[in-house]
Amino acid sequence: MSSRWPWLAVALAAATSACNVGTDETTVAPPPPADEWDQKLDARVVDYGAALRIAALRLTGELPTLGEMSSVTGAADPKAAYAAQIHTYMSGPKFARQMFHWWQDTMKMGDAPELDTAPAFAAQLTVENRPITDLFTATTGTCPTLDATTGTFTAHDCANGTTASGVLTNPGAMKLFFSNFGFRRVRWVQEVFICSAFPAEVSTVGQDVHGATPYTGLFPFDSVATLPAGAIDFQNKDSQLCANCHSNINHIAPLLGHFDENGQYQPAISVPSPAGGLAQMKDYLKAGEPTGWRHDKPAADIPALGHAIAADPAATSCVISRAWNWAMGKSDIVDGGNRVPSDTIATVMQSFTASNYKLKDALYQIFTSDDFVRF
Amino acid sequence: MTKHLFLFALLASCTVDVGGDSTTPPDDTTSDPWPELDRQEREGPPRYTSRVHGCPKVRYRTLGNLLLSRGVDTASTADQSAGKIYTASPATLGAPNFAQRAREQVDPALATQSKMFDIFVQAAPELIAGMGTRAECSKGGSPSPLFDAAGKCNKDGISCLIGMPATQTHVDLCNQAVARADDLEHGKQLAVAVLAAAAHTCE
Numbered sequence A: 001m002s003s004r005w006p007w008l009a010v011a012l013a014a015a016t017s018a019c020n021v022g023t024d025e026t027t028v029a030p031p032p033p034a035d036e037w038d039q040k041l042d043a044r045v046v047d048y049g050a051a052l053r054i055a056a057l058r059l060t061g062e063l064p065t066l067g068e069m070s071s072v073t074g075a076a077d078p079k080a081a082y083a084a085q086i087h088t089y090m091s092g093p094k095f096a097r098q099m100f101h102w103w104q105d106t107m108k109m110g111d112a113p114e115l116d117t118a119p120a121f122a123a124q125l126t127v128e129n130r131p132i133t134d135l136f137t138a139t140t141g142t143c144p145t146l147d148a149t150t151g152t153f154t155a156h157d158c159a160n161g162t163t164a165s166g167v168l169t170n171p172g173a174m175k176l177f178f179s180n181f182g183f184r185r186v187r188w189v190q191e192v193f194i195c196s197a198f199p200a201e202v203s204t205v206g207q208d209v210h211g212a213t214p215y216t217g218l219f220p221f222d223s224v225a226t227l228p229a230g231a232i233d234f235q236n237k238d239s240q241l242c243a244n245c246h247s248n249i250n251h252i253a254p255l256l257g258h259f260d261e262n263g264q265y266q267p268a269i270s271v272p273s274p275a276g277g278l279a280q281m282k283d284y285l286k287a288g289e290p291t292g293w294r295h296d297k298p299a300a301d302i303p304a305l306g307h308a309i310a311a312d313p314a315a316t317s318c319v320i321s322r323a324w325n326w327a328m329g330k331s332d333i334v335d336g337g338n339r340v341p342s343d344t345i346a347t348v349m350q351s352f353t354a355s356n357y358k359l360k361d362a363l364y365q366i367f368t369s370d371d372f373v374r375f
Numbered sequence B: 001m002t003k004h005l006f007l008f009a010l011l012a013s014c015t016v017d018v019g020g021d022s023t024t025p026p027d028d029t030t031s032d033p034w035p036e037l038d039r040q041e042r043e044g045p046p047r048y049t050s051r052v053h054g055c056p057k058v059r060y061r062t063l064g065n066l067l068l069s070r071g072v073d074t075a076s077t078a079d080q081s082a083g084k085i086y087t088a089s090p091a092t093l094g095a096p097n098f099a100q101r102a103r104e105q106v107d108p109a110l111a112t113q114s115k116m117f118d119i120f121v122q123a124a125p126e127l128i129a130g131m132g133t134r135a136e137c138s139k140g141g142s143p144s145p146l147f148d149a150a151g152k153c154n155k156d157g158i159s160c161l162i163g164m165p166a167t168q169t170h171v172d173l174c175n176q177a178v179a180r181a182d183d184l185e186h187g188k189q190l191a192v193a194v195l196a197a198a199a200h201t202c203e
Helices: A004-018 A036-045 A048-059 A066-075 A079-090 A093-109 A113-127 A169-178 A180-193 A245-255 A304-311 A314-329 A347-353 A359-367 B002-014 B034-045 B058-067 B080-090 B110-133 B155-162 B168-179 B184-199
Strands: A145-147 A152-154 A292-294
Touching: A004 A036, A004 A145, A036 A180, A048 A066, A048 A079, A048 A093, A048 A359, A066 A079, A066 B155, A079 A359, A093 A145, A093 A152, A113 A145, A113 A152, A113 A169, A113 A359, A152 B002, A169 A180, A169 B058, A180 A245, A180 A314, A245 A304, A292 A304, A314 A347, A314 A359, A347 A359, B080 B110, B110 B155, B110 B184, B155 B168, B155 B184, B168 B184
Parallel strands: none
Antiparallel strands: A145 A152
């Protein structure tokens, strides 16, 4: 059993490099010949009645009324009538409520006033069709409240001791995901907004660091802290290399570590070290190593981190992948492993990018897409 | 053996999207790939599964809205009432637990489906009595009760219950369930519970 793992790793690495993994359309390989799965897709038929039921449950949280059903399935042009009904659903107060609950679920937080502000802010961006990248860059009004009855948002600042950077500075999020070294906050950002678990960056060529496995991170291996300068040996090579994940984690965590257990920003790092006391910069990175979002995206502070995330194509495609999975009734993209191939959402992504990341428009496109109305 | 393994992994990987760019890792590079391969063999590759509807359970809040909109008193505290079962069973019904950083469980579990059926069985009398008066179930200003005066199933009433246009098969099955019961009222309740449970197995 164990002898085949190195081969599998090599095979998968080769496969990864052999396949087209980029977003550059000019390098896309020709599609494979049609197979049984293509035939199943082709065999689907349009059913606006079924699509309306699902759309109503997702977009309003309620079943369609008999009148709504009749207006769509009995229309001379059911496609146009269906699209009009989707527009109506997305214009009402229940849509705001649903977006709020969807973002609660996406962010894994809510149902308490302090935990509701981040989902409310994301819902506000969605409902008001503002750039969803404001999730990481907005400096004001990032702790709104929602009146679920009227679907109206009331802007509030978070007032937790620092200039806001969207939800990255949200006190509820920082409190809920408080942990040793602030690592839980980093994982939250990575999984919720990038849609993949750590390791965040993987080199296609492993580096032999004389350990049990190759080092595959893109930051220099020795950029993370080790003993005795830090409290933890992140350069440990005895088994799985810690640095494969922590090369990224440790470049982000010190920034989010400034929030204390109540989500209040402090001048110094205010998360505990498992070795005792509060963590210090030397526990994360070697002396002089700057913080950063990715190996080629330095971020000296949280606003810079927010702008780096907002500019990361992985973040913008993640929100569309999550929206797609929600519409299509799939469980979580990370926890449930329900990946969305880039080809599936290519059309939506194209419009989303061109519209400066307006999620409401993208949702309308998803709920009226050919895939959504076929069964 | 190793050659075959290599080719297998190569082919399997080439059927899926493996990330946004060369520095973004494919999913599950650090976990066991065999369950993923088994899943793809069973369900199809992501290029297929991502384009077809899944079968998530009805979300907890949505279930409450659904019941309420069809005439069920979800605030009822009466023993064995649908409302009480609903409000007492958020965990079984897969509701989120955000204090524990847990999302809503949307994969339909047996316990969840069983509890939902319990709710629909208990809700059936309220649904039968209430739907005929609900604005959500009126058509052209006329109510659409689930049954006519003779106890026969009403197509529009079923449509309103299941949230999509009912077919003649729905009506026939409904009438069969009624006819096979020991008495009319129990037959109607069973028919409604079965139709609702079947329709709302997936959101």
